[in-house]
Amino acid sequence: MSAPVKLGLDTFGDITVADDGQPVxxxxxxxxxVEQAVVAEETGLSFFGVGEHHRSEFAVSSPEIVLAAIAGRTRDIHVGTAVTVLSSDDPVRVFERFATLDAVSNGRAEVVLGRGSFIESFSLFGYDLADYEILFDEKLDLFSRLMxxxxVTWSGRTRAALENVDVFPKTDAGLKAWVGVGGTPESVVRAARYGYGLMLAIIGGSASRFRPLVKLYHESLDAFGHxxxxxxxxxxxxxxxxxxxxxxxxxxxxxxMNDTIGRERGWPAYNRMRFQHDVGPEGALYVxxxxxxxxxxxxxxxxxxxDRFDLKFSTGMLSHGHLMRSIELFGTRVAPLVHEFLAEGAPAPRS
Structure with missing residues (x-):
């Protein structure tokens, strides 16, 4: 890495519990x-991301509005999504919303584009899951032209054609975009083709399993001239x-959270033994x-x-107070130690 790693936080606006144990x-x-993002900036972190979901466990369905509120309370921290479900949205509206966020944040907006790990938005907004692949392919192609x-002149199967259409507002210095990837080589190559940053969602297994995908990304960037x-x-x-x-x-x-999703997807019940593995050196939880x-x-x-690591710091039952303390510790103690360990050669985590 030519520059120090940037450290950020992501949240899906998970519904937490109050001190009396009742859901907030x-x-x-x-x-x-919004308050959590303010503390993230106060501790010197680089990025605060808000995810998009359309189900009861999560509060945020319109992340750009929340991010605009955060931008009004902060000055330096970059704000963006984790992720924007482009497949079930309109690329023109996504660009317009983020160009607007970029304006009100004075150039701090970032968008992470993805297909999402949940499918509720497809039926909610009238899309057929049978078109899952082509929806993302076409919409990412259109978004790249809007960037x-x-x-723009564009035509496809998934929305009305555009003929020499200009879109507003314009940004001062361009919009920073990433593609969120869960682990498929096709998605990695797609991110490289369009010249977007690669955001790896590592939510299971060892990070070392993703080394071939990073290698593929760099090779693909070279092939596409980026x-x-x-x-x-x-x-x-x-x-x-x-x-x-x-x-x-x-x-x-x-x-x-694992059991809720597991009931929908046929996963086995979660247990403490699996949790202790997941928080260990070969697991994907940074706890x-x-x-x-x-x-x-x-x-x-x-x-x-x-180049960047974003900790998804909110998961279900944790109270707002616990989350605020976690953010404080991440910014004031974890971040300096990460830079120190990297300077020393990144010692392996203790088992």
Whole structure:
């Protein structure tokens, strides 16, 4: 890496619980997300990302609006999505919304484009899952043309054609875009073809499994004539003063979310043994003390040559207070340790 790794946070606006154990309202959760972003900036972090979902477990269905509120409360931290489900949206409207966010944030907007890991938005907005692949292919192609900020002529199967159409507002210096990838080579090559940063969503298994995809991305960038584009990592985690405290605080939320999704997808029930594996060196959860999490992040960054690491810090049952403390620890203690460990050669996480 030619520059120090950038560290950020992602949230899906997970519905948390209050001190009395009752779920917090969607409205209060959104207000809490804004406060969390303010603390992220105060601790010196580089990025705050908000995901898009359309189901009861998550409060944020319109991330750009939340991000605009965050932009109004902050000055330096970059704000963006994690991810924007482009397949079930309109590329013209997505570009317009993010160009507007870029204006109100004074050039701090980023968009991470993806197909999403949930499918509720397809039926909600009238799309057929049978068109899953072509929807993303065509819409990413149109979005890439809009990114030139020149009049666009385009036609395809998934929306009305455009003939020499100009789109507004224009940005001051262009919009930064990434493609979120879950692990398929085709998605990696697609990101390279259009000249977007690669954001790897590593939510299961060891980060080392993604090295071939990073290699493919760089080879594809060369083949398509692009260079200097970043690789990022998005992974879940939680930080507390000690490993044991972090594990105890985080387990219920991870178990509840895995079991909820698992019932829909046929996964086995989650258990503590699996959780302890996932928080270990070969797992995808960055849960523990500041030193434990920093060592694991540093190892991942070094293994993949990543330019940015975003910790998905919110998962279900954790209270707003726990999340705020996790953010503080990430910015004030984890971030300096990551840079220190990378300078020393990124020692392997302790088992």
């Amino acid at each position: 309202s969607h409205a209060q959760t959104i207000r809490n997300v 030139t900020e020149q009049p 260079s200097g584009l970043p690789v990022g990592v998005h992974s879940p985690g939680h930080i507390a003063e000690t490993d044991e405290q972090a594990w105890d605080e985080a387990y219920a939320g991870f178990a509840a 523990g003390s500041p030193e434990t999490v920093a060592r694991k992040i540093a190892t991942t960054v070094q293994t993949l040559g990543a």
